Amino acid sequence: MQTLFDVQCSPQEAAYYLLDQLLIGFDEDKNWKNARQVVALGGLSLLAKRMEIGDASEKCNAGAMICCCIRVDGSCRHYLALNLNKESVISLVLEKNIDYNNHAFALLTELLCLQRTSVTKFLNELMNGWSSLNTMQILLIYLQKAQPEQRPMIATIIFQLDLLDDEDSATEIWQRKTAVAFLTGRNKKFVAALSESTARSIPCLAQASLVTIAWMSSFLHSIVDLPWSL
DSSP states (O other): OOOGGGOOSOHHHHHHHHHHHHHHSSOHHHHHHHHHHHHHTTHHHHHHHHHHHSOHHHHHHHHHHHHHHHHHOTTHHHHHHHHSOHHHHHHHHTSSOHHHHHHHHHHHHHHTSSOHHHHHHHHHHHTTOBTTBOHHHHHHHHHHHOOTTTHHHHHHHHHHHHHHHHHHHHHHHHHHHHHHHHHSGGGHHHHHHHHHHHHHSOHHHHHHHHHHHHHHHTTGGGOOSOOOOO
16 A cells, blocks of 8 residues: 555645545455544545545545445434535536446435435435536436446435425425415405504514515415405
């Protein structure tokens, strides 16, 4: 194995090289022990940065090291869900290199093992995709050419994104119907109470009334044939 003295590179590149050797350069037990130390010492931020600014090969290596860290300390998923650049992960899916693709899907699969609230936020950010394509389009395109062993993993990610899309749509429909119900003629007293609370009430109630009015107003553009005789 080379030592850092044999590697002619910048300090940052030397740090990445050292991380690489610590996490995948020994036997499995030693690699896992080192991975725990990397997580404890804040090395995830360095790996996340490498995923964002590195070339495809560097992203792939960083992804493999991040997966290693997740497997020894699952709690770091939450840090990565917040701080990992999702476009960088998706960009590996578009590379014409099956190793890069596999590392991207392995990392996505690890990050989907979050608690419900955290995984929903992660999936929402992931939906944005890369360049002009959204993530669902990218995965559906890739699914058509994927190797048989890759398809279950890809299908699982697509299913999660599809469920999220359906859930968001259902929530929006419910919110819209509720807003319409509050704004129809049958609820004049409710609207009048909001107006009075905003003008003359105690600060906390006035603030709550303003938030409610702003929420209802956000759906006005989508309401058709609303009886405006409020």
